[in-house]
Amino acid sequence: xxxxxxxxxxxxxxxxxxxxxxxxxxxxxxxxxxxxxxxxxxxxxxxxxxxxxxxxxxxxxxxxxxxxxxxxxxxxxxxxxxxxxxxxxxxxxxxxxxxxx
Numbered sequence: 321x322x323x324x325x326x327x328x329x330x331x332x333x334x335x336x337x338x339x340x341x342x343x344x345x346x347x348x349x350x351x352x353x354x355x356x357x358x359x360x361x362x363x364x365x366x367x368x369x370x371x372x373x374x375x376x377x378x379x380x381x382x383x384x385x386x387x388x389x390x391x392x393x394x395x396x397x398x399x400x401x402x403x404x405x406x407x408x409x410x411x412x413x414x415x416x417x418x419x420x421x
Contacts, residue, residue, distance in 0.1 A: 384416035
């Protein structure tokens with residue numbers, strides 16, 4: 321138990337230091353539109369890179385997951401709301417698994 325608490329404390333300290341260094345040492349406003357746009361899209365890129373591999377392995381058929389992902393990306397781009405896209409995805413991947421398997 322003591323070992324786990326030490327590991328958690330080290331991980332928390334590491335995360336805190338990494339996030340606080342830019343806030344502490346860089347206080348000027350970022351004026352470059354290129355840097356601003358880069359920093360704007362970082363959270364989306366990280367989220368996509370972390371979740372995409374798990375999307376393909378979320379169900380029994382990788383083909384059903386891939387086809388569903390492509391269709392849901394198009395629906396999201398067209399402006400459907402998150403809840404609607406999620407519900408369509410659940411139903412679509414279920415139907416595709418029944419057809420493919």
